[in-house]
Amino acid sequence: KHSPDSPQCHHLEKAGIVNKTKVVDHGKKIRKNWSQSWTVLHGGILTFHKDPKSAPAGNANKASQIVPEYTVDLRGGSVQWAAKDKSSKKFVLELKTRQGCEYLMQYDTESIISDWCKVIQDTIHHLTPH
Numbered sequence: 001k002h003s004p005d006s007p008q009c010h011h012l013e014k015a016g017i018v019n020k021t022k023v024v025d026h027g028k029k030i031r032k033n034w035s036q037s038w039t040v041l042h043g044g045i046l047t048f049h050k051d052p053k054s055a056p057a058g059n060a061n062k063a064s065q066i067v068p069e070y071t072v073d074l075r076g077g078s079v080q081w082a083a084k085d086k087s088s089k090k091f092v093l094e095l096k097t098r099q100g101c102e103y104l105m106q107y108d109t110e111s112i113i114s115d116w117c118k119v120i121q122d123t124i125h126h127l128t129p130h
Ligand code: I3S
Pocket: 031, 032, 033, 034, 086, 087, 088, 089
């Protein structure tokens, strides 16, 4: 069995589209800014990419459209279904980092977002705290 931190541990990896917003930055509440995001879990790091629709027009290069926006170290973090007062949207996850940042992740299809919840939870549990 591979160590969870080893690069061979490919089962805790996932990618897909979700809606996301950062809500707390290092303990400081910030204004919500929901956007769609290509989201990748790899090696204990969750990367939310910028919505290509927000990029300046005229930049047709496909590769340049995949730009990281937030890189989230899951080690020592937590994920749970968000309380109703966190958002009016349905199926919202609240992701908290050990560094005091918080993100909401949302998708209108429950199975999509609950799969994210499970894989993030599993990843957190497999990452040994420093
Ligand atoms: O928690 P809030 O402040 O009610 O979040 C809403 C706002 O961010 C709103 O934008 P304005 O800052 O322009 O009011 C967004 O459009 C809403 O989507 C936010 O609420 P939801 O319930 O969608 O997370």
